């Protein structure tokens with residue numbers, strides 16, 4: 208479904224995506240990484256919005272570098288950008304209907320049905336005739352999500368889809384995405400990755416530094432997490448937990464109370480290794 212080999216994209220002197228190889232068939236693929244790591248740039252290429260400078264990219268078995276195949280990909284692709292350009296004077300219904308027209312849903316009755324279906328999928332049916340400018344941030348996010356879902360795409364490319372959603376809506380999003388064929392999703396929300404993703408890629412400064420399952424990412428910190436009442440100055444990372452004890456990452460001292468790692472631990476340890484001198 209997505210096959211990227213040695214993808215590179217630069218903006219002037221900034222190498223935003225640097226030799227990235229990624230492959231994903233079905234399921235939800237998470238993209239983690241700090242601000243500026245290159246996630247959005249990679250997603251924009253996967254959404255056919257941005258052309259790579261180098262490398263090869265195939266989406267749904269087609270080549271987005273060819274105009275005719277790009278059109279075919281776009282018919283089967285849903286994209287949620289990081290900053291969705293919603294028209295504040297439109298209603299959610301108008302906005303989604305507009306996208307459905309662009310996606311060539313020409314039959315009026317079927318289009319009306321599809322627009323209502325996606326608005327209901329993101330539970331916006333009660334506000335679908337209110338102006339977008341009068342909606343809350345989380346509701347606007349769901350309008351953008353509804354736009355991406357029009358036509359039941361084979362490939363969903365989502366930039367921080369859970370942004371601004373309340374816990375109830377996040378749960379709804381999980382069910383929606385679990386039912387989708389292939390989803391490539393950038394997120395800062397690690398609990399979203401553990402709940403949803405079969406595969407996770409972690410990027411730092413344009414490069415993929417980890418590819419594997421969420422359990423494998425957590426496993427990077429196996430035997431390297433311990434808790435203590437006092438802060439350990441030798442830990443590479445430590446923080447106070449709500450129970451009042453410190454959680455530490457690094458090489459545990461002898462006799463330390465080593466605990467099972469979480470996905471956060473694996474990610475934080477990887478990030479620390481990345482920034483180590």
Ligand SMILES: Nc1ncnc2c1ncn2[C@@H]1O[C@H](COP(=O)(O)OP(=O)(O)OP(=O)(O)O)[C@@H](O)[C@H]1O
Nearest residue numbers: 218221222223240241242243244245246247248249
């Ligand atoms: N249009 C642009 N022009 C110049 N530089 C850009 C442009 N878009 C992104 N960059 C730079 O490319 C790098 C990668 O940015 P990108 O937005 O892809 O990262 P990101 O991982 O999505 O970050 P965030 O988590 O903050 O959204 C950054 O150094 C950024 O400043």
